[in-house]
Amino acid sequence: MLNLRWIGVLILILGCAGLLQCGGENQKTAAIPQNPDEDFQMTMDADGKTEDPEEKAALWLAFLERNPSTGYTVGTLQYLATEYYMGLKNDPDAAIAFVKIKLSHLRDPELNAEGQRLLIELLGEAGRSEELRELVRKLEREAEFVVEDDESVYRAAIAAENWELAREFSEAAADKLVETLEDPEFDESEVESVEMQRSAALLSLAWAKSNLGEDDEALALFEEAGKTAQFDYTGFSGWPTQEFDLYYGKVLLKTGRVKEAISRLGPQGVILGDPAAMEVLAEAYKAETGSSDGFTDFVEETRHRIARELPDFKVFDYDGEEVDSADLNGKATLLAFWFPT
Amino acid sequence: MELPRLKPIYEKHKGNGLEFVVVDRTNDTENALQFIEENGLEYRFLENGEEGAEVVRKVFGVRSFPTSYLIDGEGKILYAHVGFIEGDEEIFDKEIDSILN
Incomplete structure (x- = not known):
């Protein structure tokens, strides 16, 4: 009896599933996503608009x-x-x-x-x-997760301009990462990424310190953080981040090292077109020349002075023709790196 | 995706002698070709190159996508742009105009 009832239920379930499937094919209904990643892809139309x-x-x-x-x-x-x-x-x-x-x-x-x-x-x-600050202290007390070296804490503290909190947590994070690097069992292949993390922590520490009036220490920390920089503005490795040149430039300007501030902010502002860097660059230009006149010309002059040459490379195009980077010279080009998804 | 979005810029400037060159960092030509066909893209597409000498990672050091460069007729990189959000079309427009002039 029980078995028969179960078979009945099973048939009912299978029948429903079949019906639903038929319904799904015939009418367009708002689907509830099984997986938000898939849904995200689904909601992009051919024009790339959501x-x-x-x-x-x-x-x-x-x-x-x-x-x-x-x-x-x-x-x-x-x-x-x-x-x-x-x-x-x-x-x-x-x-x-x-x-x-x-x-x-x-x-x-x-x-x-x-x-x-x-x-x-x-x-x-x-x-x-x-x-x-209250949430961070609460999480520390309850030991729900290790916050002492968590980068989300000092990043948030910087965003909220809570400089004491930013100083405390970026310093703890940087110290912890030094410990990691000095650990004899540390995996060598991870050195680059841990050093970058440490530089990011030092950058935040420098910026927090400068905002707390400790400019000399801040400048030394920026210099230390900059040692791991591997690319200039033609490469974006995640480090140095956009904030690096911006914050460093601001502190250089603030401490009267105007010329250094200008060369620090040039690539970020002029080549990458970062409005925040441009704003500080304009300030530095005014501090240097005593006026804002000629800033536009200065920007264009700077652009051509610091612009890098296209690096050499030789690859095939999709038609099988070999292309030398030098072949691209002579024509204004928009060169884009992407991946098709 | 930013490539189809660049279409209006391409249409506007192709007559002025601006080349569009695109490198796919995945080395998945088949997938890329399908995308190109589906979206009707007319840019010039380059392969990323041999392993160990990839244009994207090794030559340019690009790790964030999309990244785009504007290069003048003398092969100088005068402008670089990371990411592509709503409104970036106008920025490109302005920078292209200044490079073409």
Whole structure:
């Protein structure tokens, strides 16, 4: 009897599944994503534009309701908090309130730690300095995850201009990374990446110190951080970051080393067109010449003076023809690096 | 994706002698060709090169995508651009105009 009933239920389930599949083929309904990454791809149309953001947010919210604590949850939270609430709605407070509610559903300790990092980041971006400090102290007390050398903390502290917190955590992070490098069992192949992380921590420490009035120490730290720089503006390795030249340039200008500030900010401002660097460059130019006159000409002159030559390379094009980088000379060219997805 | 978005810039400037050259960092030509066809892209596409001598990573040191350079007729890199967000089209427009002049 029981067995028969189960068979009945099974037939019912299979029948429903079949019907749903038929329905899915015949009519277009808003699909609830099984995986937000896939959904993200689905929502990009051929022109590279996303669908209606409200519609997309609704899809992702539905996903979150069904998956309150999975490996995709934090990524979904991050999308909704940063792209939707902060980006589209321009409402950081709503983003923070939203993440706080959803965080309580994240039971897995590792996922919860990821979620807390997201909250830290959002508090930093919203400039909620005091609340950021309280959260960090609470996490330290509860030992939910190791915050002492967590880069999300000092990055958020810098964003919120909480310089004491930024100094404390970037210093701890830099020290910890030195310990890592000095560990005899440390994997040599990781040296480059750990050194970059340390440089990023030193940069934040330098910037925090300068804002706390410790400019001499800051300048020494910038110099130390700059030692690991591997590329100039024609390569972007993640390090040095855009902040490096900007912060270093600002402190050079502040301490009266105007010429150095100008050469530090030139590539970032002129070649990369970073508006923040351009602003400081304009200030430095005025400090150097006593006037803003001629700044536009100065920018163009600088551009041609510091511009690098196209490096040599020889490859095939898609038609099988060999191309020498020198062949590109003589014509203005837009050279783009990408990957097709 | 930024490449289809560059189309209006390409259409506007191709008559002025601006070349569009694109390098795919994945070395997955098949996938790239499919994308090119689907999006009707007319740029000149280059391979990334032999392993160990890849144009993207080894020659230029680019690790962030998309990254684009504007090069003048003398082979000088006068402008570099990392990422591509809404509104960047206008920045490119302006920089291209200044290089072509």
